[in-house]
Amino acid sequence: MVDLTVNSRQYAVDAEPDTPLLFVLRDTLGLSGTKYGCGIGQCGACTILLDGQATRSCQVPLESVGTQAVTTIEAIERDSVGARVVAAWIGSEVPQCGYCQSGQVMAATGLLKNTPKPTEDDIAAAMTNLCRCGTYNAIAAAVRQAAA
């Protein structure tokens, strides 16, 4: 059993210590808002916050989480920055298929929590998640709106 704090709730998880946090969230805890896209840290669909830092959960073994607080898309509107990001996402109608967008919202929230007034370069450097539908311009616009 591994202890885990997700969205301010305590869990004891029965999984091998090397299991990626992504699959613990999705399959063990039923938090399927976090998405699997590549499993190798390339696409960002699995982005969560680990102590407030945007992190690709497919690259986080369960055993390395320790006491860090995990925040997933399911709880993102409980965070004031996250709520602003979601509002901007809806206002700008960012999603198309939507599959990448949990990760995009988490990445944007991570950015704005650490850099409330990001420059264009900050946005470009932080928003590296893939979107096969090509919503990049709308993503950048929504980040700017959430920061304003």
Next chain:
Amino acid sequence: MNDLTPPLPLAGGREPIRNLSRRGFLGAATGALVLGVHLGPAGAQERAEGAAAIAPKPGTRVAAFLEMRPDGTVRLLSPFVEGGQGINTGLAQTIGEEFDLDPARFAVECAPPGPDYAVVNGLRMTGGSFSTRSSYAAMRRLGATAREMMLRAAAAKLGVAQDQLTTDDGRVIHAASGRSLGYGELAAAALALPPRDDVPLKDPKTFRWIGKPVARLDMRDKSTGRAVYAIDITVDGMLHAAVLHAPHLGTEPQAVANESDIRAMPGIHSVHRLPGAVAVVADSWWRARKGAEALQVSWTNPAADGVATVSKTFSAAAMLAALKGSTEPGLSAEQEGDVAGAFAGAAKIVEAEYDAPYLAHAQLEPPSAVARFAADGTLDLWLPNQMPELFQQVAAGVAGLQPMQVRIHSPLLGGFFGRHFYYGPANPFPQAILLAKATGRPVRVLWSREEEFGMDAVRPLSFARFRAALGSDGMPVALQTTAVGEGPIGRWFGALFKSPVDSSVVEGLDKKPYAIPNRMLDYVKVPHPVTIASGARSGTR
């Protein structure tokens, strides 16, 4: 190891429709033609025995589309599947306009298979950027018909003449008496009425929502992780399967050297031999996947050489070389003027060769399918798809059932781009059905990204030779084009379209609007050994 490899039976041994490309399908195939194949023996039987025996014209039976809820919202069962193109909102806009209900009050889901939803030239599919264009008239009429039923039901209930009634956003109003009734209150009585087929449509000048910006319905769910895709479906007692496919398409598993080691890994339920693959089933996908990655499988041998099959030496480069090296005379796809004469008299001849690579769809959601057999032997199947009736038919063949015994559930698509038509070995759902049967449990098959890139049906690598004859003024007088290869229409519809020229190979090369008097377009067929597909920017342009 369970052996599930007997060749997949298809209903009635018929070749199903496997693929559609954009213009190839929409231009060349009439609905009737495709439907003729689609409803083969099994389909006809279903028609004779099932509800379809008395089915009205697709898109007309209001109760098949609209379910009024007590709170004044409506559940719309859509003929189309939403994958980011916005069709759910578009339908709410179109139907809501005539029905007089704010599009924001619609909750839209992809409908189960059924003859009511064959609104694309008598067929049902989501693709070709064609959903709105093909269904617009029928969906407006559906909304208008439904509104008239509300009016008729309200007239009876209020005891007034129908022409004294109007509607306003989900309510029927009797202005003279100040009374009104919500659609939700009227729904039961209204939907029991026979629909009229002569209800007038609105004057477009009075449109409130069509042609106006309307907020998309799915933005909140998609911005908060609540949108549900096939990969998110879980059912009670479900097992998870990960799959290792043959390294060469067309080869089969022979033996697993370390099966007992795999079975001893944590959470592993069983190991199965599938057509062209080995599956590991476990209580979580990660455990199944670790098992699949550890498999030591010996496979039958691929051919040593060549591009007729995916041989040991097959590669995209080898395929391109084969296309370039083809010397067969082409079949004429287009011929106008005197090409030979124009070249003979040309001031200058320009030659060029072009090729385009194999391309994967690369939709961000890896493909998956959940199969669950009910106690009565019928099957529920959740899977990404652009054509529910076709998948129902193929799934029934795999499961050994009649199509009407298979319930198809079509969740949101995490991107599609043409990925989710039926492409034989490129679809995980037959594996899910076989594994659910073998284990007696519901099973979700999920392909890893790596397996998906290995198994996706690809846009075919293509190659074309061009020669142009220029006159002394530098203007082209003749154009000669040879397209070499194979396209998805020829692959999956070859028997259907009697034309020997594959429209999906020559599309875009033909019917050029340029004022070049002498033109010649030839097609040389060189088949690809890999699974080929259509997709956005598909064909071989």
